[in-house]
Amino acid sequence: MKKYNPQALEKKWRPIWLENRVYEPDLDHATKPFYNLMMFPYPSAEGLHIGSVRTFTGVDIFGRFKRMNGYDVFQPIGLDGFGINAENYALKINKNPKEHSKVTEENYYRQLGVIGNSFAWEERLETYSPEYYRWTQWLFIKLYNDGLAYRKKAEVNWCPKCLTVLANEQVIGGECERCGTAVTKKDIEQWFFKITDYADRLLVGLENIDWTEKIKIAQRNWIGKSDGAQIKFKIQNSKFEIDIFTTRPDTIFGATFCVISPELAQKWLTAGWTISDDARVYIKEALARRVTRDRHVEEKEKTGVFSGLNAINPATKKEIPIWISDYVLDGYGTGAIMAVPAHDKRDFEFADKFNLPISDAPLVDFDEGIQKASGVRKTNYRLRDWLVSRQRYWGAPIPMIWCDACAGWIPEKEENLPILLPDVHEFRPTGTDKSPLANFPEFYKTSCPKCGADARRETDVCDTFLDSTLYYLRYLDPKNNKELFSQERARRWLPVASYIGGPEHAVLHLLYVRFISKALHDLKLADFARDNDGEPMPHFRAHGLVTKDGAKMSKSRGNVVNPDEYFSVYGADALRMYLAFMSPLEDGGDFRDTGIKGITRFLTRVWDYYVNEARDISASNKVTNSLAHKTIKKVTEDMEGLQNNTAISSLMVLLTQMENDNDAFADASFLLMLAPFAPFITEEIFAIRGSRETIHKGPWPKYDVDKMADDVFELVIQINGKVRDTVSVAINIDEDGARTIALSRDKIKVALDGKDPKKIIFIPKRLINLVQ
């Protein structure tokens, strides 16, 4: 009697798989490439938590399934290690993040190894290694040279806790995406990427990709396309006019006043327009308020003031007042609107409060409205450009240089990359609009790459989300120091066959990575999926969130579940299966360890069945039983759809029948289906039963539809749709036969009480319903 000892098996097989390169595809010659990608982890000091283990396992089960089905599966792993999380932890323990990242890295790779995932370890990468961020910097330069990166002074988001600016995508409901602190505004000069140039393509591209609908909707909302019109309103007694944007040109005849944003009013003031004293005061107040408060956070009472100027409604030719109010936003449309209180709730509120006229003029056709007002069709997007500079230390330095002599920004020469992030003793965020690197002349003092004069290096670093726009490309060729990746490999492996990651990246990473891919295509730096506008990940599924006691796991809540103890007590196979069994990968759930014993019981039964009862698993033992064929079909289909929980339950049912029905299907099919879930035990059994090959290259068992047929089935007998009896009958029984049997049943006779059914519904292989 040999005992199942998971820990011993894991220790034995892990090095053998590595040595035999079982999970390393031939990147240059693979004939059936399948790029199985999982969003790489953003490592924290605590290591992997149980939720990430579940996702990695789910992705790995899928990858193993594909590999056994004959695909050359490429399943790389790396660390998205730059960023504030890692930096803050390093600050806390008073170590340089560069130093500490090595500790974190080791711990992550140890844990990821323990799970038994079939990673292509040879291609691993870390975004903070100079060999990697060299390409982050290279990308910045390419985008700059193409006019897609620019510097601008603007009102930007500032996180007072992270002490850096943030992109719009990193502000969730007015709070910092990372730390949850309320975001404030700052007027400073920053680097931006022109993602808005791609707004329409990012929107249209969603039509042709297989993504979770939820994520597509989030992206559509975020891009926020509005079709409307731009219309000029002449200002009374003046040569000037205002441009307004509206999505409702059909309401033009009801426009009874105009409203402009305080920012636009300020510009008018600066240009010397005559504006009332009251209005001057209001503008000043409104602009001051803006800097300290996010005005999207809550609905608030509208404020405003009459500008002293009037405009002419181009459709009605009537004179209407121009008001100033901060309910009109700067930076969207033209910063000026025509107000139609009869058709817009906000305009109505404003009109109501300030006793402005309301007109119930009839609607006209959309195009007629534009024509009557001599306007033009115009589309606006809510999407703003991506703010990519950060005032922190732990990121890729932005490879730009300010040269006084050239009076401009000059990109670093490509051959000088990477611009190394210097080892400095003081890397705390400064809390100003400068990064800590601005305190190190030895870093920023340089000469101009163009004219050679003394010049100053940019001291901000790149947003970490920039790092993660390239990793899937770099995985293909992580040691290549001539180019970001080899075009040939990219054509072979891209677009990514399956991408799985967190739904929280709906408008963060998943939007950025699409934008950068399209930009690389336009720059002729990438060439794949041309027929799909360079969409890098045409198949994406979001995994569910694993909570603990109903709350998101976080260190501050103290509810982070560390997987290590489960690995050591139950083993990787049991933990993998348990996490896969709890719900479909796309659903989450609350983590509870109460059920894991059930999986251990199951694996022990498998072990006893094959090892202690010495089953023959040679290929000559063909699958003969209909349940086995049905199970192969179900498991195959479930796994294709990431429904690992029901696949496992089918295997459980099959095992029970195998145990009860002696050697009905004691061949390898069952083990092969179990292998993606429990790679260690299945490999060991394979070896014990005499196989010299790894189980993990398949082949995946095949089912035969003809052999799935049963001889009999349970006929359900209903009266008026209620189940009254069941009886086992021949599979091909016809309506007459079923009726005869049904009517002969004692229970049915009693229930019918001597009356004949008025109508009979017979569903072959299922039921007969006697309707009275």
Place this chain on the structure above:
RNA sequence: GCCGCGGUGGCGGAACGGUUUACGCAGAGGACUUAAAAUCCUUGGCUCGAAAGGGCUUGUGGGUUCGAAUCCCACCCGCGGCACCA
């Protein structure tokens, strides 16, 4: 406010026009054991009943259908996205 997703036993979840609760956990009863653990067998929605058997049950209320968790309408609750974007 707009858009989307979801509400099924004590719990995770199955089923997605045809026996609601597969599979697993927890529970109850039993076997083995001096005892416990482990293992195995039986049981397993709620309710009335000694039992046979009946009634009720997929958030709530209607509807369609021989038959509804599943389709349709209205509502309630939860989660997610957008939100003074004209």
